[in-house]
Amino acid sequence: MNRTPDHDAVEALLWDALRDPGTAWSLGSFGVIAEFMRDPDEPVSALPDDRMGMATTRGAIALRPSADLRPVAYETAVASGWNHAVALCLPESACAMSRRGVVTELGPDREAARPEDRDGVLFDLGLDLLAVDACVRSRDPEVIACLRAGAGQPLFAHGNPIGPHLVAMSPHRVFVARIGRIEVYAPIPPSGGTSPEGPHTHVLPKLLRSGRTHAATTPIPAGYVPCAGLHPAHPYKDMQGQRIAFDAGRMTAFQALLQRWGDPALVAIKHGAEDPEGAVSSRHAQAARRVAEAQARYLRGEVVEVGPGDDEDEAADIHA
Template sequence: MTTGTAESTIGREAAVAALLREALADPETAWSLGSFGAIAEFMRDPGEAFEPLSDGRLGLATERGAVALTPIPGLRPVAYETAIGSGWNHAVALCLPEADCAMSGRGVVTELGPDRAAARSGDRDAILFDLGLGLRAVDVCVRATDPEALACLRAGAGRPLFEPGNPIGPALVAMGPHRVFVARIGRVEVFAPIPPADGASPEGPHTHVLPKLLKAGRTHAATTPIPDGFVPCGAIHPAHPYKDMTGRRIPFLHGRHEAFQRLLDTWGDPELVAAKRAAEAGRDPETGSGARDRFVQGARRAAEAQAAYLRGETVPEAGATEPDEDRGHA
């Protein structure tokens, strides 16, 4: 490695670390970690008490959950926007090269022992179980100390979670274990209770495991423009200009829009950013083929949707809330 290349690598790693620190400091930014069909989300309220991690990892913990980040060489943030209905979603995907993202890939429930890497020191004697979902870039785990919960988890160990007769699945809601999603770049932990199947997601840290989506075997939604050769392990979800963290509509906030445009210029795919800027200037963006053309057209549609908001137009709502395919709806 030449000196110039080394300096460039060091500078990029410092910029990535700065991005993560700034996002952690902002209570209006949410985090997710997971895969298509299984995702953990962490967020906190302004003014909510939190503690920084004491072991050198980037992150923080509240009474409801925690995020602990271990950025490694090769971590690539990818800022993007995806058009949806009359609006758009945005995020900064945290990606690793395909060769570097793999986790255990276990296919059966497996007891892993005390969770020594827990975000909070008080949780490090609790027992961690991999639920054996066989995902590429994330291990979906639960953590427990209650004797009855441990007995149930051990009774189902060595078998697929969704196998008929496995006692774990039907007992998870009542058991209420901590959920721990682990990737090469870190982990998200959720301490809040699991809502019943017909209940609403809590307005705070929570998880989704959706068997129908898991069967697709994807690492991310088809609409998410992840660069070839990379896999998203998690994402930063900066404050959105027209909706809150739950997807409910709010008055358009220009400052939030401008803040994400700066992230897009810094961390976005240059071709897609150029296509969007061309659309904003009234020019037709250059198109490619296949998925690439779909992403370019998505950038154009996002620009058109944003233009309506920036002109102060009244944009009809699709519903009470708007889904985000890169978060709870995976």
């Protein structure tokens, strides 16, 4: 899969997805992710500069795609059937961010999506991720003082004052990659709480310790790193992962994206072709066949029950 993407076509893909309230967005790495989504009737504000995106009262997305941005559409097999997404990838040589390993004060956030947030103080959480800087931002003097007290230390270090107070403080989360950023303004849910229905973030230390940029189930081309992703409306679940009535139109719409932006070898295998030269990993080839079988069952109207491990499988499938 060595096609060079056409920059105009990539921008058209992004604009189409931004205009569609049924599409969710993610930006991050394996185990550390920010998500942006909006309701169909939710008021949005245009960005005050030339970036692609929008802001709501709950969060924002701001993109500035570079010429080497490569969309990769894919499907992965899970217990309930399949997930789908379009990963937004950069060459490994061009994706690196700061790689800070300790909490670091960065000063006013001059790139904030909303003008009123540009005097907020930005702090890198120091998670040492390859392709994303996971940051928080605040204008509150008490929050800033706490963040400064923990600066120079790893976030999860014993005695760092940030950890015990982060949920209660709920500063804005600002995740930044070379291609743009997602900002989340909603409060951080308490331990054991559920993510809000809207923009939110996840920091999962167990997955973070793996050091991976994406899940092994995600077929990202060699030499590329997923920095972000767009998640078109799914045929049998909503943005919160809850079951809905199967919508064959949504499945058809994603197949067009898969044909345009997916790995041609995997698409061919999904439709019954063999891979005699071993161009595709056996894991990804088998997943493509499983997805085809699951989609055929849904199209025939068969009911597929959710297994007990389904939620865990799908959480591990998030790559960016």
